[in-house]
Amino acid sequence: MLIARRAAISVGSPLLSALCTGTFTSSHIKLSTMAEHSPDQVVFNKPKIELHVHLDGAIRVQTILDIAKRRGISLPANTVEEMTSKIILQEPATLTKFLGKFAEYMHVVAGDREAIKRIAYEFVEDKAKEGVIYAEVRYSPHFLANTKVDPLPWNQVEGDLSPDEVVHLVNEGLSKGERAFNIKARSILCCMRHMPSWSMDIVELCKKYRHEGVVAIDLAGDESLNCEANPGHRKAYEEAVRCGIHRTVHAGEVGPASVVKEAVEVLKAERVGHGYRTLEDQALYKKLLAQNMHFEVCPISSKLTGACDSDFTKHPAITFRKDKANYSLNTDDPLIFNSTLHLDYATAQKYMGFTEEEFKRVNIKSAESCFLPETEKKELLRKLFTAYGMIQSTAF
Numbered sequence: 001m002l003i004a005r006r007a008a009i010s011v012g013s014p015l016l017s018a019l020c021t022g023t024f025t026s027s028h029i030k031l032s033t034m035a036e037h038s039p040d041q042v043v044f045n046k047p048k049i050e051l052h053v054h055l056d057g058a059i060r061v062q063t064i065l066d067i068a069k070r071r072g073i074s075l076p077a078n079t080v081e082e083m084t085s086k087i088i089l090q091e092p093a094t095l096t097k098f099l100g101k102f103a104e105y106m107h108v109v110a111g112d113r114e115a116i117k118r119i120a121y122e123f124v125e126d127k128a129k130e131g132v133i134y135a136e137v138r139y140s141p142h143f144l145a146n147t148k149v150d151p152l153p154w155n156q157v158e159g160d161l162s163p164d165e166v167v168h169l170v171n172e173g174l175s176k177g178e179r180a181f182n183i184k185a186r187s188i189l190c191c192m193r194h195m196p197s198w199s200m201d202i203v204e205l206c207k208k209y210r211h212e213g214v215v216a217i218d219l220a221g222d223e224s225l226n227c228e229a230n231p232g233h234r235k236a237y238e239e240a241v242r243c244g245i246h247r248t249v250h251a252g253e254v255g256p257a258s259v260v261k262e263a264v265e266v267l268k269a270e271r272v273g274h275g276y277r278t279l280e281d282q283a284l285y286k287k288l289l290a291q292n293m294h295f296e297v298c299p300i301s302s303k304l305t306g307a308c309d310s311d312f313t314k315h316p317a318i319t320f321r322k323d324k325a326n327y328s329l330n331t332d333d334p335l336i337f338n339s340t341l342h343l344d345y346a347t348a349q350k351y352m353g354f355t356e357e358e359f360k361r362v363n364i365k366s367a368e369s370c371f372l373p374e375t376e377k378k379e380l381l382r383k384l385f386t387a388y389g390m391i392q393s394t395a396f
């Protein structure tokens, strides 16, 4: 069975058009479910880097069904098609509504060791199939745990899986995937905006597992409800700076440019998750351009979360492209957006004027801005330059 987000989407496909015109209905789910994967539908069929994707937003629907069955958890649907239609966002909504979608399935995966290893392993397989050669995948260890987390998420009963062990399991799943699919995968641990009391745990886990695949700390969650970084988050980021843990922050996705300013100036973010609304403060934008700040852009996501205008021809990525900014193209939560990285690239090509040359530039910028140690970063860059038939000294 081929599920929707596994299929590459052609530039002229009904699914892409529907996404871009805001007329995405259940009939499109069916259509996309039947779409056939065909290599000529991929707009950039070359090695890619992905820096902003949530593990818990990138689970296979079939896997959710399998795990629910094994654990005896009842779900509102029994088939991939039905379950997909329950989980996905079908039209532009709000970030708050989007975040509510996780509750449809997180209780199935959380607290289950086998499930957590499996989703990490399958994530690597899915990325390898999309031509990704290096991915940084992020998640909240607390959201997957069922002990040593207060409050217990997803109405779980207390068990014995701690956030610490969750990180260990994800690391194992990712490493197994790396060996099986010959790509590199690292992880970023998320603090959550509404849970500042978890943030010190996160930085401690980043420190503990920094040599086992964890490369950075992030701050995710609902920026629209909670604009100013709580002291709990600030302290965690101070500790990250002190210990040389890399830092990214979701900012300026739906929150104002001041959140981006705070992320960079107070939390010392080295990359900005989304960052679209930076453009509302031109002085800040110019400063960040001059600093070579990296923006983790997620086109399909930005439409469906209501972060950006639903007309992709007005997308901030167009300004970033014209200004030769430092940014990446990412899926964010392909499960909930029923998307693939190919769909994000196809969207950028069709509606934002992206060319093959810009896709190469974006991926080289992504490699330069990734959180790998310098020697591994150089090796990654060398791979890209070779695959793109470019001479390494090419300046963008």
Ligand SMILES: O=c1[nH]cnc2c1ncn2[C@H]1C[C@H](O)[C@@H](CO)O1
Binding pocket: 054, 055, 056, 057, 099, 102, 138, 139, 140, 143, 190, 220, 221, 222, 223, 250, 253, 301, 305, 332, 333
């Ligand atoms: O696009 C997003 N913005 C803010 N928070 C997000 C986004 N996508 C996922 N998250 C949240 C929900 C997940 O459970 C959490 C950790 O991956 O991060």
